[in-house]
Amino acid sequence: MHIKIKILFIFFILFFIFALPVAASEIQQITFVVGQPSYLVNDQIKPMDAATFIENNRTYVPVRYLGEALNARINWNQKTKMVTLYLNNNRVDLNIGSKIITVNGQTNQMDVAPVLKNNRTYLPARPIAEAFFFKVKWEKEGSKVVVFPPEKPAETNVLSETKGNSKENESEETTLELKTSEENSLTKTTVTAFQPIIDYKIFKLTAPDRLIIDLYDIRPGNLPPMVIVNFEVVSQVRVGWFNRNPDITRLVFDLNKRAFYRSCLSEDKKTLTVEIFTPKPGEEKLVVLDPGHGGSEPGAVGPTGLKEKDVNLDVAKRVKEILASQNIKTELTREDDNYVGLYERSGMANNLDAGLFVSIHMNAHKNRDVNGTSVFYYCYYNEQKAEEIVRQEKSKELADITQQNLLNLLGLKDRGVQQANFAVVRTTNMPAILVEAAFISNYAEENLLTQEYFRQKIAQAIAQGITDFIITQKA
Numbered sequence: 001m002h003i004k005i006k007i008l009f010i011f012f013i014l015f016f017i018f019a020l021p022v023a024a025s026e027i028q029q030i031t032f033v034v035g036q037p038s039y040l041v042n043d044q045i046k047p048m049d050a051a052t053f054i055e056n057n058r059t060y061v062p063v064r065y066l067g068e069a070l071n072a073r074i075n076w077n078q079k080t081k082m083v084t085l086y087l088n089n090n091r092v093d094l095n096i097g098s099k100i101i102t103v104n105g106q107t108n109q110m111d112v113a114p115v116l117k118n119n120r121t122y123l124p125a126r127p128i129a130e131a132f133f134f135k136v137k138w139e140k141e142g143s144k145v146v147v148f149p150p151e152k153p154a155e156t157n158v159l160s161e162t163k164g165n166s167k168e169n170e171s172e173e174t175t176l177e178l179k180t181s182e183e184n185s186l187t188k189t190t191v192t193a194f195q196p197i198i199d200y201k202i203f204k205l206t207a208p209d210r211l212i213i214d215l216y217d218i219r220p221g222n223l224p225p226m227v228i229v230n231f232e233v234v235s236q237v238r239v240g241w242f243n244r245n246p247d248i249t250r251l252v253f254d255l256n257k258r259a260f261y262r263s264c265l266s267e268d269k270k271t272l273t274v275e276i277f278t279p280k281p282g283e284e285k286l287v288v289l290d291p292g293h294g295g296s297e298p299g300a301v302g303p304t305g306l307k308e309k310d311v312n313l314d315v316a317k318r319v320k321e322i323l324a325s326q327n328i329k330t331e332l333t334r335e336d337d338n339y340v341g342l343y344e345r346s347g348m349a350n351n352l353d354a355g356l357f358v359s360i361h362m363n364a365h366k367n368r369d370v371n372g373t374s375v376f377y378y379c380y381y382n383e384q385k386a387e388e389i390v391r392q393e394k395s396k397e398l399a400d401i402t403q404q405n406l407l408n409l410l411g412l413k414d415r416g417v418q419q420a421n422f423a424v425v426r427t428t429n430m431p432a433i434l435v436e437a438a439f440i441s442n443y444a445e446e447n448l449l450t451q452e453y454f455r456q457k458i459a460q461a462i463a464q465g466i467t468d469f470i471i472t473q474k475a
Ligand SMILES: [Zn+2]
Pocket: 292, 293, 299, 300, 308, 361, 362
């Protein structure tokens, strides 16, 4: 009895010593050893009440301890089985059993999914740490995952100076150069790589407003992780090694206000120029949003009973709210769960002399495996009326921009921009599209459509498609 108490006592003292926190700024490395119920911060042992394990070549760590080690705040939703981690203004969303990782609203695929074991959530260490700009190394000898915190923000204001820093940091190769300047409230950025930029992606995120440039097969080299510029439109630029193998360098421009961009790749494909600017103020024309179906007509119904009409209406209301915050006026063809005829919908837009018409639907197929995103517009090749030819061309432009935004934000399969003879897009007098954001008949996509964050993303993509289209018409 006496001995037992002594052992317990020692254990408690040990636990107390081990549990002393290490200040975030002093963390040099975090080590997880496969099979161990503890991890190391620098040389300090931190006990865990479960061990890390390997599955599908990835090391899994209990969510609580991974969050603790990285200093991230964790939010676990038992009902939706969603995990959210917050660290330094970055947010990462994950779903148990889903390989989709959402980093600051941008969807990506991991090669493995978070798992539930003995009622406990485990996350794959590497993709989570890398999402927060940590560097991760796998040491085969000793089966260790070693995590290094992101470098401290650089104190320089001039991005081009980063090239001069290379001598101080010889371990990192110079692969990328970044220059940014401001003229008449237009921010001009050039990204020069020392190899052709074969593939890149530019997209915007809102709340807060950001412009993201992903450069594929390019490493950030010795660019500093953050540069504060304090321009009128751009406040700072963050640089991250977003993915390894294949490499993705991500540049994040934190914006002070809603902005638009133009991009151009040089002929040798080594220099990407991106101009970021605010639109000239002007009277935007009314946008009519058309939530498909309603009332006695549910539209498609998902495998667990989710009705298309409800998702369409919710998404439309979210688009309306986003556009209202950008001073773009909208009207909905229905505000409630009621039946509205197809010609009533286009007729309403025509009577209101709307500038754009966007019909919102979710797709369905009798084969439940069919999935993905598509946008439809009307095109008639023998069209004689010049006005209608222009309208159809503009509809195609609106469809292209909206599809691109949907693909960027949702990360679903690209089913392309397609022509269709739908009444609502045929009988409208203004550029008109019909969005089929996802397949409600597909199990995984129906599940996504039940979730608020995903509906918000659809709305964001549609709203961005609309604003991008408006700005291209002004340029
Ligand atoms: Zn529909």
